Amino acid sequence: MKDEAKSRKGALQEHLKTSILTLRLQPGTDLDEAHLSDEFGLSRTPLREVFRQLAGEGYLDLRTNRSARVSEMSYTTLRDFFLAAPMVYGAILRLAAGNARPAQIDALKDAQQAFKAALRTGSAEDRALANNRFHDVTGEMSGNVYLLPSFNRLLIDHARIGMTFYRPQSDEMSENLSRASEQHDAIIAAIEARDEAAAAKLAEDHWNLSRDQIEMFVMPDALDVPMGVPLLSKPA
Amino acid sequence: MKDEAKSRKGALQEHLKTSILTLRLQPGTDLDEAHLSDEFGLSRTPLREVFRQLAGEGYLDLRTNRSARVSEMSYTTLRDFFLAAPMVYGAILRLAAGNARPAQIDALKDAQQAFKAALRTGSAEDRALANNRFHDVTGEMSGNVYLLPSFNRLLIDHARIGMTFYRPQSDEMSENLSRASEQHDAIIAAIEARDEAAAAKLAEDHWNLSRDQIEMFVMPDALDVPMGVPLLSKPA
DNA sequence: CGAAATTTTTTTGTATACAAGTTGTATTTT
DNA sequence: AAAATACAACTTGTATACAAAAAAATTTCG
Numbered sequence: 085m086k087d088e089a090k091s092r093k094g095a096l097q098e099h100l101k102t103s104i105l106t107l108r109l110q111p112g113t114d115l116d117e118a119h120l121s122d123e124f125g126l127s128r129t130p131l132r133e134v135f136r137q138l139a140g141e142g143y144l145d146l147r148t149n150r151s152a153r154v155s156e157m158s159y160t161t162l163r164d165f166f167l168a169a170p171m172v173y174g175a176i177l178r179l180a181a182g183n184a185r186p187a188q189i190d191a192l193k194d195a196q197q198a199f200k201a202a203l204r205t206g207s208a209e210d211r212a213l214a215n216n217r218f219h220d221v222t223g224e225m226s227g228n229v230y231l232l233p234s235f236n237r238l239l240i241d242h243a244r245i246g247m248t249f250y251r252p253q254s255d256e257m258s259e260n261l262s263r264a265s266e267q268h269d270a271i272i273a274a275i276e277a278r279d280e281a282a283a284a285k286l287a288e289d290h291w292n293l294s295r296d297q298i299e300m301f302v303m304p305d306a307l308d309v310p311m312g313v314p315l316l317s318k319p320a
Numbered sequence: 321m322k323d324e325a326k327s328r329k330g331a332l333q334e335h336l337k338t339s340i341l342t343l344r345l346q347p348g349t350d351l352d353e354a355h356l357s358d359e360f361g362l363s364r365t366p367l368r369e370v371f372r373q374l375a376g377e378g379y380l381d382l383r384t385n386r387s388a389r390v391s392e393m394s395y396t397t398l399r400d401f402f403l404a405a406p407m408v409y410g411a412i413l414r415l416a417a418g419n420a421r422p423a424q425i426d427a428l429k430d431a432q433q434a435f436k437a438a439l440r441t442g443s444a445e446d447r448a449l450a451n452n453r454f455h456d457v458t459g460e461m462s463g464n465v466y467l468l469p470s471f472n473r474l475l476i477d478h479a480r481i482g483m484t485f486y487r488p489q490s491d492e493m494s495e496n497l498s499r500a501s502e503q504h505d506a507i508i509a510a511i512e513a514r515d516e517a518a519a520a521k522l523a524e525d526h527w528n529l530s531r532d533q534i535e536m537f538v539m540p541d542a543l544d545v546p547m548g549v550p551l552l553s554k555p556a
Numbered sequence: 557c558g559a560a561a562t563t564t565t566t567t568t569g570t571a572t573a574c575a576a577g578t579t580g581t582a583t584t585t586t
Numbered sequence: 587a588a589a590a591t592a593c594a595a596c597t598t599g600t601a602t603a604c605a606a607a608a609a610a611a612t613t614t615c616g
Contacts, residue, residue, distance in 0.1 A: 116567090117567080117568075118566090118567075128568090128569095132568090132569090148568085148569085149567085149568060149569075150567090150568080151567075151568080
């Protein structure tokens with residue numbers, strides 16, 4: 085196998101992942117094998133293997149004899165998300181603080197640098213991807229094969245939910261993003277100090293900020309996304 | 321596509337899953353594509369798709385240009401398992417109690433019938449598979465796409481850990497299995513009553529029983545499995 | 557016209573052939 | 587005899603051709 089081929093496969097995977105995370109490919113979109121294999125210079129066999137892999141990670145849904153589809157987001161999904169996220173995020177960050185290796189801490193700092201850069205000069209997509217990368221590294225740090233599948237699944241929809249709800253530009257939103265960035269710094273510090281309790285506490289804070297941000301823009305009339313309205317009240 | 325072909329693919333998947341759960345295929349075993357495609361009357365293309373899927377679910381590990389391998393169990397794995405299981409099991413059972421549909425409750429009762437039958441007349445493998453099926457149904461009941469990936473991953477290794485530690489025959493073990501069966505009945509009752517708190521409490525009890533059972537047989541000298549010894553003390 | 561049925565077209569699933577990579581063995585070299 | 591290298595056998599990865607299913611378009615008949 086030529087090196088090119090491997091990178092083509094990797095390029096396809098990367099393209100699909102980022103497109104899905106940023107909603108360039110919206111939930112429910114059908115994927116065309118012929119078109120994609122053409123575009124990425126791959127035959128359908130390896131392409132379909134990438135589909136299977138991404139389906140396993142929660143990016144895609146596969147139905148027999150029908151096209152692969154970007155995984156859906158529904159009302160139920162959002163409710164389940166709010167239920168699972170605080171628990172899993174807390175556990176992951178606690179473990180990350182206990183197990184992080186120096187190289188991983190460096191990777192986390194790099195990710196945070198990229199996130200800050202995205203805050204200054206990037207698009208909403210850039211911010212979502214950089215934030216996703218930051219949390220992805222914390223997952224790697226935790227190293228717990230049993231929690232990671234759910235954590236990674238949560239990260240996918242956290243990015244997508246963020247893309248839908250962080251869109252409106254306002255002062256309060258900018259302020260929240262600054263606070264998120266500060267919390268990232270605090271998380272790095274807690275991990276570097278191997279302070280599990282602090283990391284768990286910061287996970288809670290970080291989640292609350294994220295949740296508030298989402299709630300802030302959950303105003304039924306303003307919604308044009310097919311996701312329904314969560315039960316959380318708290319008017320803006 | 322002929323119906324046969326679909327069932328062949330399903331048969332392969334089922335064969336691999338049960339073989340891995342029961343340790344007939346031990347952790348680290350290399351899988352031979354040529355041999356398996358011969359045995360199940362499938363070409364390598366659909367066979368490799370099954371591999372990808374099972375890898376996504378945590379049954380297999382794939383390495384490029386090397387054979388697929390049954391996913392490993394290590395010392396680290398066991399430690400991570402003990403960390404993640406109580407949390408996820410509790411959450412799943414709580415959600416199951418809140419969301420279970422009548423048809424699912426019937427399925428759960430069926431699974432419990434099969435488990436009881438396996439206790440009376442079945443092999444260790446039968447018991448492990450029936451128990452696995454029972455908990456799998458509770459996962460379906462929870463219906464939470466974010467928790468299920470981790471829960472299913474835990475179930476795989478719970479079955480495998482059970483197969484290694486529940487092997488020795490003793491009165492105390494038989495008693496524990498009876499208690500497990502009683503707890504299953506209680507779990508069914510809690511779910512039928514939609515009593516989330518009771519379900520969560522039962523999850524804790526059930527997990528403690530399972531943990532005790534495992535600890536009971538964790539006596540370093542007796543171990544011939546390449547899994548190391550967990551930090552949990554409590555001599556038998 | 558309009559709904560149902562049939563044909564045509566398109567898309568998905570599988571088999572097979574071939575290319576590229578890996579592993580084991582034998583031969584050469586020191 | 588040990589190490590290194592070259593070669594052969596085998597295994598994995600990809601492309602392509604073909605079969606089966608679904609979707610679309612056309613025809614048929616009420």
